[in-house]
Every structure is written in C-alpha cells, then in structure tokens.
Amino acid sequence: MQNATESALPAPAVTAYSSHRRGKPAASAVHRVLIGAAFILSGLFIGVPMLVIFTYAFREGMGVYFSQITQPATLHAIWLTVLTAIVVVPINMVFGICAAWLVTRYRFPGRQLLISLIEIPFSVSPIVAGVTYLFLYGSQGLLGPLLESYDIKIMFTVPAIFLVSLFVTSPFVARELIPLMQAQGSEDEEAAITLGATGLQTFRYVTLPNIKWALLYGAVLCNARVMGEFGAVSVVSGAIRGQTNTLPLQIELLFNDYNVTGAFAASSTLALIAIVTLVLKYVLERKQRAG
Structure with a gap:
C-alpha cells in the first residue's frame, strides 16, 4: 500500500x-x-x-520646401519656439530640483498639499491656463490696472508666452526627481555633511550625480512639451505673425491661409524635433535604468 x-x-x-x-x-x-x-x-x-x-512637405520638391521653411515669419516662429525652450527649460529644472529636494528631504505641514499643487498643471486644460493668465495680467484683469500704471504690458507679448509655458511644463522635472530621490534616501547627503562638506558641495558632488539622468530625462520631456504647446500660447500671444507666433501657431496660420505645403514644411520641423526627443528619451531611459 x-x-x-x-x-x-x-x-x-x-x-x-x-x-x-x-x-x-x-x-x-x-x-x-x-x-x-x-x-x-x-x-x-x-x-x-x-x-x-x-x-506633403516635400511633394513639390526640395526647392519649394526650403523656400517655405525660410519664410521670415516661419523662421521667426522657429526662433521664438527655440527661445521659449531656452528660457523655460532651465527655470523648470531649477524649480524641479528645489521642489523635489523640499518634498523628499523635509517633513512639514502642508507637504502633501505642495505635492498636489505641483501636479495642478497636468489637471488643468492649457486653454483654461491661458484664460486664467489673461484674466490676471490682461488690461481688464485683476492686475491689469496696476501694470498699466507702471506702463508694463504682459499679455500678447513674448513674456506672456514664457509665463504660460512655464506653468504648463512646471511638473515634468519634479515628477521625475521626486520618486527617484525618495527611493535613494538621504544617507549619502548626511554622510557628506558629517564629513564636513558644505551644502553646495554636497549637492554638486553627491546629489547631482545621483539624479543627473532623471534630471535630463525630465528636461527632455519639458522641452518637447514647450515646443509643442498650442492651447495656452494661442490665448495669451495674440498670434501676431512675425512677432508672437510660435511654430505650432504658425502652422495653424499657414494651414488657414491654404498654404498646405508651407504648413507641412513647418510641421516637418516639429516632427524632426519629436523624433530627436524620442531618441534622447530612449537613451536617457537606458542610462537611468543602468545608473
């Protein structure tokens, strides 16, 4: 058995x-x-x-493509888009580092509220954000009379584009850094301070090397979002051709003018930026996993 x-x-x-x-x-x-x-x-x-x-961009030949892409209004739109990224991305990198450091290294009343506030731009439509800035800084807005008394104009100018772009892209870097810094903990920084390092030295030689790939990854995402932003910018810029038109707005104007080749030629520039961004994103993701 x-x-x-x-x-x-x-x-x-x-x-x-x-x-x-x-x-x-x-x-x-x-x-x-x-x-x-x-x-x-x-x-x-x-x-x-x-x-x-x-x-569609190249269907009429390379000559027509380059003549469309080198139109003064299109070149200005490209330059303004690049300038906006040059201004906005570094500011958001600094903001993201400061916000992530504060949230992950300190415990204080309102900490969860701060984390929620950082996420607000992802919850608000870009159009709503643009209208909010218009009601705040416009001539009939809350701060309009005060700004006019000092002869300061913000709406329908380049600074307005910077402001709304900062708002809609502000969470990108912080969202990449906060989970990473929480997972890493603060032991390395505490050890460096114990050994006599200053706060700046600790950040430069300990914190920054630990977060560099996540920081660059967030910056790449932020840059892509800045260059492709349409809704908020369309509200506050005035879409003045050759002055306050970014590349997405210029594409819309060209399409509305029935200049299909010009619109697709300008669109190809954004498409190339998207491809480069995708490649950088892939490389940085691999670096972040490896590091």
Missing part, C-alpha cells in the same frame, strides 16, 4: 510540468499577437501621420 502511494506521488508534478510546457506555446503566441498589434497600431497612429507630413 505504501509503495503504491509513493509511486503515485510524482505523477501530479509531472502533470503540472507537462501542462506548464503545453501552456508555453500558447502564451508565446499571445505575446507575439500583442507585440504585432502594438507595432501595427503604432504604425497606423504614429508612423503613417509622420509619413504623410514629410510626403
């Missing part, structure tokens, strides 16, 4: 192993189907639109 029982014991393990082996091809087939579906959908929703942009 005992021998019969012992001889029967391995059977369930063999059965389970066999069923596991039989389940592998099915699981592998499901994985292949899902991966294939992901590639197909990515091609339909990302690859095909990209192909259409460059097809």
